[in-house]
Structures are given as C-alpha cells and as structure tokens.
Amino acid sequence: MGNVFVFDHPLIQHKLTYIRDKNTGTKEFRELVDEVAMLMAFEITRDLPVKEVNVETPVTTAPSKVLAGKKLGLVPILRAGLGMVDGVRKLIPAAKVGHVGLYRDPKTFKPVEYYVKLPNDIEEREIIVIDPMLATGGSANDAITAIKKRGAKNIRLMCLIAAPEGVEVVKEAHPDVDIYLAAMDDRLDDHGYIIPGLGDAGDRLFGTK
Ligand code: PRP
Numbered sequence: 392m393g394n395v396f397v398f399d400h401p402l403i404q405h406k407l408t409y410i411r412d413k414n415t416g417t418k419e420f421r422e423l424v425d426e427v428a429m430l431m432a433f434e435i436t437r438d439l440p441v442k443e444v445n446v447e448t449p450v451t452t453a454p455s456k457v458l459a460g461k462k463l464g465l466v467p468i469l470r471a472g473l474g475m476v477d478g479v480r481k482l483i484p485a486a487k488v489g490h491v492g493l494y495r496d497p498k499t500f501k502p503v504e505y506y507v508k509l510p511n512d513i514e515e516r517e518i519i520v521i522d523p524m525l526a527t528g529g530s531a532n533d534a535i536t537a538i539k540k541r542g543a544k545n546i547r548l549m550c551l552i553a554a555p556e557g558v559e560v561v562k563e564a565h566p567d568v569d570i571y572l573a574a575m576d577d578r579l580d581d582h583g584y585i586i587p588g589l590g591d592a593g594d595r596l597f598g599t600k
C-alpha cells in the first residue's frame with residue numbers, strides 16, 4: 392500500500408489557514424498556493440538520492456553532494472493543478488512538465504479527460520502528479536492511470552487537501568503511489584466538496600465564479 396504523508400510544518404499549516412479562509416481574494420490565494428507548493432516540494436524531495444562529488448571552492452577542494460538518480464517530471468491536473476506548478480519549479484527548475492486535463496462532471500462527480508500531453512521520456516522520470524484537491528479521488532485516479540498507460544513507473548501524488556474517501560480510492564487503485572498532503576480533512580459533502588476544505592480550488596485560483 393502507498394504511504395500517506397501529511398506535512399505539519401508550521402509554515403505550511405499557517406499558510407493553509409489563509410488559503411482556506413473565504414475572505415482571501417484571488418491574488419493572495421494564488422500567492423499562498425504557490426508558496427505552500429514550494430514548501431511541500433522541499434519536504435517531498437527529502438529522500439532524493441545524492442552522489443558524492445568534489446567541488447573547487449576559491450580556497451580548496453570540498454567533498455560535496457549533488458542530486459543523482461532519476462530526473463523529475465511534474466504533471467499538474469488541469470486546471471487547478473497549474474496553481475502549484477511554479478512553486479515546485481522554483482526548487483526543481485530542471486523538471487519537465489506534462490499536463491493532464493480532467494474536469495469533474497458536476498452531476499456524477501466522474502472525471503472527464505480532455506487533454507494529455509506528457510514528456511516523451513516519462514518512463515525514465517520520477518513523476519509528481521499535482522492537484523490541490525483530492526476529493527472523491529476520481530480525478531487523481533484517472534490521471535495516474537493515464538500517466539501509467541504512457542509508461543510512467545515511479546509516481547507520487549501531491550495535494551493540498553484530501554478527503555479520506557479520495558485517499559482510500561487512490562490507495563486501492565494505485566498501491567505503488569505515495570500521497571503527500573498539507574491536510575487530511577473530515578469528509579465529503581453531498582456535492583463531492585471537501586469539508587471543511589477550501590471551496591472550489593480552480594475557481595478561487597482563476598477568479599471564475
Ligand atoms: C477539482 C480539483 C480536482 C478534482 C478533485 O477539479 O482540482 O482535479 O476537482 O475532485 P475528485 O477527487 O472528486 O475527482 P475540477 O473538476 O473542479 O476542475 P478544474 O480544476 O478545471 O476547476
């Protein structure tokens with residue numbers, strides 16, 4: 392079974408509070424999501440392999456370390472995942488970015504795929520799928536399936552807020568995928584919204600509503 396990590400770093404939790412706040416406007420919401428994404432990327436990359444190198448300082452040779460192992464790929468789920476990409480790229484500028492476009496049918500809550508474009512060397516990369524909300528889990532589930540179908544083997548999922556229902560769905564369907572969260576919330580409401588959540592992430596990021 393995949394592991395679930397909830398980051399309790401004070402900065403992540405502080406910023407998440409203002410992301411949740413209904414009085415936070417679009418500009419500030421976008422900035423906070425960007426900042427939390429960067430902080431989460433810092434935590435998620437803690438286990439990346441490194442190798443020993445020597446570097447010439449102005450004074451002498453220093454035994455040092457650089458990243459080794461697989462290159463990274465980021466795959467935001469459109470639309471709302473886009474709001475977290477730049478924050479992650481600030482720390483991992485060499486990561487290639489693919490996109491999976493899905494929207495949730497408002498009646499059935501089932502995801503509808505409308506776009507997939509991934510780096511062509513995806514099977515050689517460690518992939519981080521990015522979406523602020525993991526609600527019923529349908530979107531993340533289908534996105535991961537679409538990415539695996541195209542060859543990806545090492546996948547992590549990064550979300551701001553999850554409902555327990557969504558986490559179970561992804562764990563069940565993709566036991567190889569670790570899930571990284573800023574918060575695990577209580578439940579879903581009758582409209583498939585996360586309670587307490589933050590409302591509609593896409594609308595709040597892009598000012599549509
Ligand atoms: C939101 C969110 C996730 C999905 C989560 O996207 O960004 O992708 O809902 O719900 P689920 O876990 O029940 O599938 P939405 O469908 O609202 O599309 P948008 O990002 O284009 O606004």
Ligand code: URA
Nearest residue numbers: 526584585590591592
């Ligand atoms: N999508 C959102 O944007 N918010 C939710 O609470 C659930 C799905």
